[in-house]
Amino acid sequence: MTAYQELMAFQRDTEALGQIAGRLGWDQETVMPRGAASQRGEEMAAIEAVLHARRCDPKIAEWLDTAEASDEAAAAQLRLIRRSYERAVRVPGDLSRRIAQVTSEAQGKWAAARADQDVAAFLPVLQEVVALKREEGQALAQGGNVYDAMLDDYEPGITGAEIAAIFDAMRPRLVDLRAAVLDRPGPTALQGDFDETLQMQLTTELAQAFGYDLSHGRVDKAVHPFSSGSGNDVRITTRTSLSDPFNCFYSTIHEVGHGAYEQNIDKAYLLTPVGRGASMGVHESQSRIYENQLGRGRAFTGWLFGRMTDTFGRFGIDTADQFYAAVNAVKNGYIRTEADELQYNLHIMLRFDLERALMSGDLQVADLEAAWNDRFAADFGYAVDKPSNGCLQDVHWSVGLFGYFPTYSLGNVYAGCLFEALKADLPDLDAQLGAGDTAPATGWLKDKLQQHGSLRTPRETIALASGMEPGPEPLLNYLEAKFRGIYDL
Amino acid sequence: MTAYQELMAFQRDTEALGQIAGRLGWDQETVMPRGAASQRGEEMAAIEAVLHARRCDPKIAEWLDTAEASDEAAAAQLRLIRRSYERAVRVPGDLSRRIAQVTSEAQGKWAAARADQDVAAFLPVLQEVVALKREEGQALAQGGNVYDAMLDDYEPGITGAEIAAIFDAMRPRLVDLRAAVLDRPGPTALQGDFDETLQMQLTTELAQAFGYDLSHGRVDKAVHPFSSGSGNDVRITTRTSLSDPFNCFYSTIHEVGHGAYEQNIDKAYLLTPVGRGASMGVHESQSRIYENQLGRGRAFTGWLFGRMTDTFGRFGIDTADQFYAAVNAVKNGYIRTEADELQYNLHIMLRFDLERALMSGDLQVADLEAAWNDRFAADFGYAVDKPSNGCLQDVHWSVGLFGYFPTYSLGNVYAGCLFEALKADLPDLDAQLGAGDTAPATGWLKDKLQQHGSLRTPRETIALASGMEPGPEPLLNYLEAKFRGIYDL
Numbered sequence: 003m004t005a006y007q008e009l010m011a012f013q014r015d016t017e018a019l020g021q022i023a024g025r026l027g028w029d030q031e032t033v034m035p036r037g038a039a040s041q042r043g044e045e046m047a048a049i050e051a052v053l054h055a056r057r058c059d060p061k062i063a064e065w066l067d068t069a070e071a072s073d074e075a076a077a078a079q080l081r082l083i084r085r086s087y088e089r090a091v092r093v094p095g096d097l098s099r100r101i102a103q104v105t106s107e108a109q110g111k112w113a114a115a116r117a118d119q120d121v122a123a124f125l126p127v128l129q130e131v132v133a134l135k136r137e138e139g140q141a142l143a144q145g146g147n148v149y150d151a152m153l154d155d156y157e158p159g160i161t162g163a164e165i166a167a168i169f170d171a172m173r174p175r176l177v178d179l180r181a182a183v184l185d186r187p188g189p190t191a192l193q194g195d196f197d198e199t200l201q202m203q204l205t206t207e208l209a210q211a212f213g214y215d216l217s218h219g220r221v222d223k224a225v226h227p228f229s230s231g232s233g234n235d236v237r238i239t240t241r242t243s244l245s246d247p248f249n250c251f252y253s254t255i256h257e258v259g260h261g262a263y264e265q266n267i268d269k270a271y272l273l274t275p276v277g278r279g280a281s282m283g284v285h286e287s288q289s290r291i292y293e294n295q296l297g298r299g300r301a302f303t304g305w306l307f308g309r310m311t312d313t314f315g316r317f318g319i320d321t322a323d324q325f326y327a328a329v330n331a332v333k334n335g336y337i338r339t340e341a342d343e344l345q346y347n348l349h350i351m352l353r354f355d356l357e358r359a360l361m362s363g364d365l366q367v368a369d370l371e372a373a374w375n376d377r378f379a380a381d382f383g384y385a386v387d388k389p390s391n392g393c394l395q396d397v398h399w400s401v402g403l404f405g406y407f408p409t410y411s412l413g414n415v416y417a418g419c420l421f422e423a424l425k426a427d428l429p430d431l432d433a434q435l436g437a438g439d440t441a442p443a444t445g446w447l448k449d450k451l452q453q454h455g456s457l458r459t460p461r462e463t464i465a466l467a468s469g470m471e472p473g474p475e476p477l478l479n480y481l482e483a484k485f486r487g488i489y490d491l
Numbered sequence: 492m493t494a495y496q497e498l499m500a501f502q503r504d505t506e507a508l509g510q511i512a513g514r515l516g517w518d519q520e521t522v523m524p525r526g527a528a529s530q531r532g533e534e535m536a537a538i539e540a541v542l543h544a545r546r547c548d549p550k551i552a553e554w555l556d557t558a559e560a561s562d563e564a565a566a567a568q569l570r571l572i573r574r575s576y577e578r579a580v581r582v583p584g585d586l587s588r589r590i591a592q593v594t595s596e597a598q599g600k601w602a603a604a605r606a607d608q609d610v611a612a613f614l615p616v617l618q619e620v621v622a623l624k625r626e627e628g629q630a631l632a633q634g635g636n637v638y639d640a641m642l643d644d645y646e647p648g649i650t651g652a653e654i655a656a657i658f659d660a661m662r663p664r665l666v667d668l669r670a671a672v673l674d675r676p677g678p679t680a681l682q683g684d685f686d687e688t689l690q691m692q693l694t695t696e697l698a699q700a701f702g703y704d705l706s707h708g709r710v711d712k713a714v715h716p717f718s719s720g721s722g723n724d725v726r727i728t729t730r731t732s733l734s735d736p737f738n739c740f741y742s743t744i745h746e747v748g749h750g751a752y753e754q755n756i757d758k759a760y761l762l763t764p765v766g767r768g769a770s771m772g773v774h775e776s777q778s779r780i781y782e783n784q785l786g787r788g789r790a791f792t793g794w795l796f797g798r799m800t801d802t803f804g805r806f807g808i809d810t811a812d813q814f815y816a817a818v819n820a821v822k823n824g825y826i827r828t829e830a831d832e833l834q835y836n837l838h839i840m841l842r843f844d845l846e847r848a849l850m851s852g853d854l855q856v857a858d859l860e861a862a863w864n865d866r867f868a869a870d871f872g873y874a875v876d877k878p879s880n881g882c883l884q885d886v887h888w889s890v891g892l893f894g895y896f897p898t899y900s901l902g903n904v905y906a907g908c909l910f911e912a913l914k915a916d917l918p919d920l921d922a923q924l925g926a927g928d929t930a931p932a933t934g935w936l937k938d939k940l941q942q943h944g945s946l947r948t949p950r951e952t953i954a955l956a957s958g959m960e961p962g963p964e965p966l967l968n969y970l971e972a973k974f975r976g977i978y979d980l
């Protein structure tokens with residue numbers, strides 16, 4: 003065997019073990035008996051230790067020294083393995099263990115502080131997390147920018163300055179659009195209860211309508227919807243709420259975007275680094291375009307209105323236009339995860355600016371709450387009423403996720419670019435979606451983007467699929483046109 | 492840390508990884524998407540390779556050289572780790588890989604041959620399996636008896652000769668009892684259909700009635716019922732049949748015997764070698780005593796008759812005595828897994844004698860079908876009608892399980908000993924079971940046996956719990972009394 007073949011055989015087992023760890027995560031959130039939590043923690047730690055040892059195995063460096071790539075795919079595999087190896091060996095084992103300990107503790111303290119509305123109780127441990135993550139960032143950055151090194155874990159190749167430039171172009175237009183929309187009367191609300199068993203039946207139909215393959219996946223309930231797995235075993239979860247069926251249906255369509263992406267990657271890349279989504283941002287571009295540009299568009303919601311009426315009978319909405327407005331209702335609210343398509347990015351930009359300032363030292367942990375509340379009032383026009391609606395609402399920072407938040411909005415930006423290109427290529431898109439037929443659109447995404455997995459960098463992936471350099475203009479134009487239309491501006 | 496502590500820390504991670512592999516097996520049989528099978532094969536191979544490398548890690552030998560046991564439990568841990576290590580290093584890696592390949596192939600050929608009623612299509616690959624397993628047995632036996640070395644994987648410490656002595660004492664009495672019973676008219680059969688959702692509800696109630704802890708386990712459906720996991724995550728499965736609710740209920744009670752055993756082991760032994768059941772035979776003693784001596788007894792079936800009538804209405808049985816006879820119906824049949832308590836052991840003895848002869852070379856693979864059919868006719872009084880009802884009915888030999896079959900009947904023998912002691916200690920047992928209260932009986936088993944896990948050898952475990960040297964007399968006396976009573980002999 004050549005060095006390349008030996009490396010890839012080793013890597014394939016690592017990927018298979020990584021899939022197992024992912025499946026354990028699925029199990030934990032869906033079917034695990036509640037009394038099994040602490041034992042599961044030991045089991046997860048054991049397999050994570052195996053994975054870590056493999057990721058920084060010195061044999062990888064030897065193989066990388068002599069391995070030769072015979073084609074573009076092989077070159078991409080080597081690039082991704084080198085990136086993973088360098089990341090693994092740059093962070094000292096002691097520091098990793100300390101981060102694991104402190105974030106585990108911090109997550110518990112965050113949950114308690116959020117329940118008690120007690121920011122002060124959380125700040126000391128957050129300070130520790132920030133210090134440890136900065137130390138990790140310095141080890142990764144090797145003299146470069148610490149926050150950029152963190153971003154590299156989630157969106158390889160992009161810098162904080164590039165993201166700031168994109169977000170700075172978006173913020174004023176979104177703040178203005180939001181204010182104009184919220185000056186107008188809101189849409190008619192759904193009435194009555196929606197049987198949760200019927201919701202799960204219709205949501206499974208929706209998943210399949212969006213091309214999710216149930217012979218290589220499954221749909222279950224979880225408290226927080228997620229997708230997991232790659233290749234031939236890609237599972238999604240959703241949730242139901244008796245009064246709010248959109249929560250179920252759009253959680254499902256969102257997760258199908260993630261899941262179908264993984265299912266649609268060329269099976270030649272199965273259990274290899276290329277055989278996974280290109281980045282968090284590119285992944286999110288798929289979940290967002292499925293959920294928003296396709297799923298919440300006028301055409302598809304017209305079809306969904308009919309299916310919901312068939313399934314649940316009448317629910318207080320008389321026309322497909324009213325239904326479309328209800329699906330896209332814009333309301334005041336504090337919580338990122340409950341935000342609509344228009345306001346969501348404002349929540350992200352706030353977090354991006356704050357976490358970048360925390361990492362650079364421009365913002366002190368002690369000043370975090372005031373900075374959050376000032377920024378929220380500036381963008382949303384009203385004050386945060388309590389910490390659980392403010393800086394304590396998200397788990398991310400407590401578990402050490404810095405550099406992760408911006409990928410949500412990068413996903414939206416990428417989705418904007420892809421949708422512009424998709425519409426140009428598919429002149430009959432609205433007629434197709436209006437008949438519940440997503441196959442041309444999802445087929446376009448598979449063909450242009452999904453099948454290639456991580457063959458190219460995130461930027462190249464989007465640029466090649468959309469035919470344009472990724473930027474915020476298409477998303478902003480789309481949002482302005484959509485919400486001006488719905489709200490008659 | 493001392494050598495003992497280092498060894499146990501290493502072993503604990505191995506045990507945790509073993510639990511993960513078990514959980515993947517559960518996933519595969521219950522919730523895995525059907526298209527995920529081949530990828531799952533790679534994932535399982537990857538974690539099995541990690542486990543194998545850990546089990547024969549040379550560090551274990553170094554630790555074992557200097558580790559000192561401070562108490563009985565520590566001595567048992569060292570004994571079990573040494574046993575596992577010696578087994579792992581005695582079998583060459585090449586041979587293990589070859590066995591994995593050939594048995595994987597053989598399982599497919601067995602399934603096809605069974606479907607086609609074509610013994611000849613299966614024999615060449617069975618010949619390969621037998622040859623490879625014999626080679627493995629020789630490596631394990633180090634000059635000793637090959638079949639005894641195989642038994643040691645499932646029932647440490649017992650020999651083929653000891654089992655033969657037990658079985659030889661059982662066979663004539665069971666053959667006679669069977670013939671006498673089948674001369675009598677059979678019991679009244681259940682009539683009508685039994686809603687499968689209600690079966691699952693009642694079966695979950697039964698699981699809890701037998702002490703199964705749902706906060707550390709769960710009950711799902713699977714094609715072949717099984718239990719899996721240790722400690723705080725022990726899952727069982729059952730199945731439903733519209734016309735045969737006993738299949739569901741007694742599969743559940745059987746698996747609860749396995750599952751409750753694992754759940755009830757002292758948590759001080761969690762994720763250690765002592766923290767698992769003592770052997771396949773001891774495990775089966777628990778599933779069998781739950782299912783048969785307790786679950787199919789006159790007292791408990793009286794309570795179950797009431798619960799079934801409450802749940803399903805009338806089903807053609809008028810009295811608790813009729814119901815008891817129906818639960819314990821003895822019928823002609825070819826299939827081991829469908830056999831009643833009386834005839835089951837005859838199926839096992841047949842397989843034990845044949846597989847022992849295959850391993851010693853006294854029986855050639857080419858002569859297997861004839862030997863099977865002769866023995867079946869001798870013990871059951873009628874001829875095998877087709878291979879799927881004869882020597883092709885079980886998967887075991889195709890996957891290389893030699894030495895496993897006898898543990899099913901050893902479990903029955905052990906259950907006989909335990910039940911005799913339990914009855915003597917619990918004078919009110921029938922009144923308790925008649926009220927659906929199994930707690931005194933299952934509590935006795937937990938206290939006397941289950942909590943100790945693998946602290947002692949299988950023989951010592953049974954001897955200490957039952958107060959007698961394990962032997963077949965109690966089982967035979969129990970079976971004769973029970974079936975003579977039901978069949979009015």
